[in-house]
Amino acid sequence: MSTLSLVVGLLLTTADAQASTPGGTATVPLDQLIPLYAQREAPKPAPPPTEALVKSQLKGRLSSEALLVDGHFDVEVLADGRWTQVRLLQLDADTYPSELPTLEDATVGVVDGYLCLLTRKAGRYAFDVSLSVRSPGAGPERRAQLRFGPQVSPVPLALEADTSVFTLMEPLPASASEAYAVYPVQGSLRVGWRAAVAQGAQKPQVRPPLEPRITEAHASWVSTLEGRATLRVSYSLSLDREQPLELELPEGHRLERVTLNAIPVPVEAQEGVLKLKAAPARLGETGGTLEVVLARELGVFHLSGRLKLALPRVSWPVAELRARAHFPAVFNYRREGGSLEQVEAATVAEAASSGLPGKELSFRQYLVAASAPTLELGYSVDISNSYFR
Incomplete structure (x- = not known):
C-alpha cells in the first residue's frame, strides 16, 4: 500500500494544552490528518459583559x-x-x-x-x-x-x-x-x-333626597260625534325613592284605570282626589311613568257650540305639558280660552301615525304648578268641502 506520509509537528501554543499533552512528533497519513484538522474545536466566544x-x-x-x-x-x-x-x-x-x-x-x-x-x-x-x-x-x-x-x-x-x-x-x-x-x-x-x-370618625355620606317632579306630560282627548270622550294622560316622573302623589280629577270625569311603571294599580278616587305612592321603575334609578285614563260625557255635538276641557291637577310641578285633541272631523275648531296654548297642527303623516280618528289639534303649556290646565274650544260645522256654500 503506497501512501504518501507526512510528518507533521504539532506545536501546542496554550499553556493548558502544553501541560496536558506530551510533546513529540507523529507520522499520520494525509487522508486521516485532514478529517482530524476539520474536527478541531473552535475557540469559545467571550462571555457577555453582563448577564x-x-x-x-x-x-x-x-x-x-x-x-x-x-x-x-x-x-x-x-x-x-x-x-x-x-x-x-x-x-x-x-x-x-x-x-x-x-x-x-x-x-x-x-x-x-x-x-x-x-x-x-x-x-x-x-x-x-x-x-x-x-x-x-x-x-x-x-x-x-x-x-x-x-x-x-x-x-x-x-x-x-x-x-x-x-x-x-x-x-x-x-x-x-x-x-x-x-x-x-x-x-x-x-x-x-x-x-x-380618622377611620372611626368617618360618617356615611347620605345623598340628599331628589325633589320629585314631572319632567314631561302628554295628554290626549278623543271624542265621538255622540259626545263620549276619553282622556288619557301620561306623566314622566323624576324621583329617587317612594313619594306620595295626588291627582285631583276634573269635574264630570270618572276614573277608568291607573298604571304605574306599566303595572295596573288598584286605586279609587276619594271625593275626586286620587292618592297613590309613586316609586322609580327600578331600584337605583330616578325615573318612572304614570298613566291615568278618564272618561266623560261631553253631550251631543250641535251645529255649533263650546267645549270646556280640563286636565287633572297634580301635586308635583310639571316642566312641560303637551296635549292633543281628536274631535269629529265635520266641525271646525277654534281656541277661545284656557291656559293651554295652541301650536301648529301636526302634519297629515303624524296624525295618521297616531291611529286616532278625527281632526287633531295640538296644545302645550310650560311650568305647571298646583293648577289644573284648562282649554275652551268653539266649534261649528265645517262646510269647506260642501257643494253648496
Missing part, C-alpha cells in the same frame, strides 16, 4: 393600610445556554406579590427574598407584576418601603393619591399625568401617608 439589562416602570396607589404597586419590566437576557437569575425587587416581610406573569422560556417568582426572572435562554422578556406593600404597625400614619434588586437601576414611582382621602407625610412633586413622583433614595422608594379623616 442581563433591565428597564422598569412603576406605578402606585394608596389604600388605608398598604401601598399597591404595578410594575412593568423589560428584561434583555444576554447569557445563553446556562441558567440566569435576574433579581428585580427585594421583598421584605411586608411585601407580597399579588399578580405574577406566565412567560414562555422563563419563570418569574420569589427566590431567596427577591422577585426574580429565571431563564436559560437568551432573549427579551416583557411582563407586568403587582405587589402589595403593607405598612407595619397601626394608627392613622402609615409608611411603606420598596427596595430594588441589585440588577435593576432605581426609577421613580408614579403615585396616584386622592388628597381628599389621604394626606402625604411629605410634599412630593406632581407630574403631568396628575400623579406624584416618588424618587428613590439609596435604592429604595419610601412613601408616608395618613387618612385625611
